[in-house]
Amino acid sequence: MLPAVSRSLLSNGPTSRIVLTSCRHGIIGVAPCNNSTSFENGLQRCKFHSVGGKIISPSQVKGIDHLRDPRLNKGLAFTLEERQLLGIHGLQPPRFKTQEEQIEICQESVRRYNDDLNKYLYLAELQDRNEKLFFGLLMENVEELMPIVYTPTVGLACQKFGLIYRRPRGLFITINDRGHILDVLKNWPEESVRCVCVTDGQRILGLGDLGAQGMGIPVGKLALYTALAGIPPYQCLPVLLDVGTNNENLLEDPLYVGLRHKRVTGVDYDEFVDEFMEAVVRRYGQNTLIQFEDFASPNAFKFLNKYRNQYCTFNDDIQGTASVVLAGVQAAQRVTGKTLPQNKFVFFGAGAAALGIASLIAQAMVMEGLSLQQARDQIWMMDIDGLVTKDRDPKSLLGGLGHFAKDKPPLRTLIDVVNEVKPQVLIGASTAAGTFTPEVLNSMAKTNERPIIFALSNPTSKAECTAEQAFIHTQGRCLFSSGSPFPPVEYEGKIYKTGQGNNAYIFPGVALGILATGMYHIKEEVFLIAAKAVAETLTPAELESGTLYPPLKQIQNVSMHIAVKLCEYAYEKGLASVYPEPQDKMAWVKTKIFSYKYEPSLPDTYQWPEADTVKPKREIKPVTVHGATKA
Numbered sequence: 001m002l003p004a005v006s007r008s009l010l011s012n013g014p015t016s017r018i019v020l021t022s023c024r025h026g027i028i029g030v031a032p033c034n035n036s037t038s039f040e041n042g043l044q045r046c047k048f049h050s051v052g053g054k055i056i057s058p059s060q061v062k063g064i065d066h067l068r069d070p071r072l073n074k075g076l077a078f079t080l081e082e083r084q085l086l087g088i089h090g091l092q093p094p095r096f097k098t099q100e101e102q103i104e105i106c107q108e109s110v111r112r113y114n115d116d117l118n119k120y121l122y123l124a125e126l127q128d129r130n131e132k133l134f135f136g137l138l139m140e141n142v143e144e145l146m147p148i149v150y151t152p153t154v155g156l157a158c159q160k161f162g163l164i165y166r167r168p169r170g171l172f173i174t175i176n177d178r179g180h181i182l183d184v185l186k187n188w189p190e191e192s193v194r195c196v197c198v199t200d201g202q203r204i205l206g207l208g209d210l211g212a213q214g215m216g217i218p219v220g221k222l223a224l225y226t227a228l229a230g231i232p233p234y235q236c237l238p239v240l241l242d243v244g245t246n247n248e249n250l251l252e253d254p255l256y257v258g259l260r261h262k263r264v265t266g267v268d269y270d271e272f273v274d275e276f277m278e279a280v281v282r283r284y285g286q287n288t289l290i291q292f293e294d295f296a297s298p299n300a301f302k303f304l305n306k307y308r309n310q311y312c313t314f315n316d317d318i319q320g321t322a323s324v325v326l327a328g329v330q331a332a333q334r335v336t337g338k339t340l341p342q343n344k345f346v347f348f349g350a351g352a353a354a355l356g357i358a359s360l361i362a363q364a365m366v367m368e369g370l371s372l373q374q375a376r377d378q379i380w381m382m383d384i385d386g387l388v389t390k391d392r393d394p395k396s397l398l399g400g401l402g403h404f405a406k407d408k409p410p411l412r413t414l415i416d417v418v419n420e421v422k423p424q425v426l427i428g429a430s431t432a433a434g435t436f437t438p439e440v441l442n443s444m445a446k447t448n449e450r451p452i453i454f455a456l457s458n459p460t461s462k463a464e465c466t467a468e469q470a471f472i473h474t475q476g477r478c479l480f481s482s483g484s485p486f487p488p489v490e491y492e493g494k495i496y497k498t499g500q501g502n503n504a505y506i507f508p509g510v511a512l513g514i515l516a517t518g519m520y521h522i523k524e525e526v527f528l529i530a531a532k533a534v535a536e537t538l539t540p541a542e543l544e545s546g547t548l549y550p551p552l553k554q555i556q557n558v559s560m561h562i563a564v565k566l567c568e569y570a571y572e573k574g575l576a577s578v579y580p581e582p583q584d585k586m587a588w589v590k591t592k593i594f595s596y597k598y599e600p601s602l603p604d605t606y607q608w609p610e611a612d613t614v615k616p617k618r619e620i621k622p623v624t625v626h627g628a629t630k631a
């Protein structure tokens with residue numbers, strides 16, 4: 001006998017047809033076919049999930065699905081009633097454990113691994129097994145576990161992707177899918193995707209071209225969308241665009257899982273990305289947020305400029321990084337007492353991250369009264385060839401780098417530039433480990449009471465200097481931040497905490513603000529607002545301890561604060577598309593937040609067969625064994 005919900009579907013009248021339904025839960029069931037039923041890609045859409053992908057139809061879930069589907073699984077937290085009514089009684093040990101107890105066990109389990117990659121694998125397996133437990137564990141232990149699901153360990157996971165690959169997560173779209181990318185996108189089982197994070201794997205952290213193995217990055221970024229900003233996991237889609245790789249080692253590696261040829265470039269590549277963007281909005285709507293991540297610098301700038309007024313998109317490496325560094329600089333002003341225009345900046349590395357930061361800082365200086373040229377004059381850029389000067393070939397100066405070129409002799413080394421410029425702020429985004437030498441750090445300390453040092457390159461192995469080196473060689477006076485985390489440093493009896501100057505302080509909150517307001521395009525002001533929001537959440541006590549960013553355990557509050565500020569901005573400027581305007585913006589933002597807490601698995605709507613329809617007990621018939629009759 002079918003449960004009541006299905007029975008009611010079957011009795012929809014003589015004109016109804018019954019069709020097989022496949023939904024995002026991978027569930028097959030029956031549903032009536034009528035005018036309100038939509039067909040797409042040969043399958044009927046699951047009407048039960050039309051409310052934000054949250055509602056689960058009990059009539060369509062088999063008992064065992066509650067243990068096998070990571071979104072339904074609660075492990076030993078199913079009550080006796082749930083176990084019996086869902087038909088999973090006996091499929092688990094008889095003990096009951098609350099979610100809190102389960103989180104404690106997971107904490108202990110993850111700590112038993114000495115190797116970070118094994119911790120990563122444990123967490124990936126947990127996410128595949130029990131989504132709410134995974135996010136509960138992550139959200140309650142951000143400081144301890146962010147370095148595992150994110151930088152630095154995610155870098156190692158990408159490098160070893162071919163070896164550790166177990167279960168699919170995210171969508172792989174290859175250059176061979178041109179012409180039917182929408183069909184591939186339709187294979188994604190979620191109906192209510194709101195955010196896409198996409199990479200082509202060409203510049204994965206500071207590790208270079210990892211091709212298809214770069215998938216770990218959008219997966220990690222989107223785990224932070226949920227863990228740091230509460231964006232529901234089913235609204236997030238990680239995408240890897242595989243156009244090949246120029247990494248010779250990977251091309252020869254039998255474990256490599258991507259297309260085994262050099263990168264496709266030029267018009268074919270551009271049209272491929274165009275088709276992908278169109279396919280996303282066709283399937284999920286015009287204001288689906290598309291975050292570009294870890295593209296090589298020329299492509300990063302090209303797509304940002306091409307799409308920013310056409311789609312709801314931003315480039316995290318350019319804009320998110322710019323915002324987090326500006327936040328750190330604004331926080332540092334409270335210590336140094338200098339206004340933004342009173343600072344000179346030297347950038348070591350002049351790629352996507354550095355140029356994004358330089359441009360946003362210049363914009364912020366203009367808001368404090370400088371002309372754009374005066375602002376740019378305060379900023380000195382260096383790349384692998386040394387100081388960026390006016391005598392360079394203009395065609396080699398991409399992404400607006402030429403705006404910062406100086407009319408100076410081409411100084412080659414960082415120490416020469418630091419000695420010449422005497423900057424207040426030194427920013428590394430070069431992927432070149434150890435380049436902030438003791439000599440460079442000493443020079444910063446000689447000309448500044450409180451030198452400001454950012455070693456942004458990821459993962460840890462690529463940082464321009466360690467936190468310890470920064471404090472030792474500036475006699476404990478620097479204000480230091482790094483892209484990947486460093487433990488606190490003890491120097492001459494004092495403990496210094498360091499902040500993580502990472503765009504993770506920005507992109508989750510920005511995404512939450514965009515979703516809450518339905519903005520169609522993301523203007524540069526968004527990143528100025530986000531920077532201010534981060535800087536103002538830093539308390540004087542935290543600043544006193546040496547860090548330029550709020551502690552990671554506060555990062556969920558930071559994201560909400562950013563989202564509220566973006567709500568205020570979007571409604572004031574008429575950029576929001578969600579109406580009516582919510583009066584209490586914080587309350588509104590909170591309605592968007594995913595809760596990792598387990599919910600009852602027997603919704604009120606669930607109706608069980610009435611007593612008279614229950615199948616009677618099986619009659620026990622006597623059987624004959626070797627001629628004798630047994631009851």
Ligand SMILES: NC(=O)C1=CN([C@@H]2O[C@H](COP(=O)(O)OP(=O)(O)OC[C@H]3O[C@@H](n4cnc5c(N)ncnc54)[C@H](OP(=O)(O)O)[C@@H]3O)[C@@H](O)[C@H]2O)C=CC1
Nearest residue numbers: 205206297349350351352353383384430432458483502503
């Ligand atoms: N903390 C954070 O939130 C973020 C950190 N990052 C990190 O920043 C780093 C750079 O990223 P991104 O800007 O996108 O990368 P790009 O490849 O776009 O830029 C790298 C820049 O560094 C220069 N460079 C490379 N080697 C040296 C060297 N030995 N000496 C001087 N300059 C050098 C390159 O010069 P040339 O072009 O001449 O080769 C280029 O200008 C990465 O490690 C990335 O992980 C990025 C985004 C966010």
Ligand SMILES: CC(=O)C(=O)O
Nearest residue numbers: 205294317458502503
């Ligand atoms: C943090 C980040 O986005 C990067 O290193 O690329």
Ligand SMILES: [Mg+2]
Nearest residue numbers: 293294316317
């Ligand atoms: Mg990145």
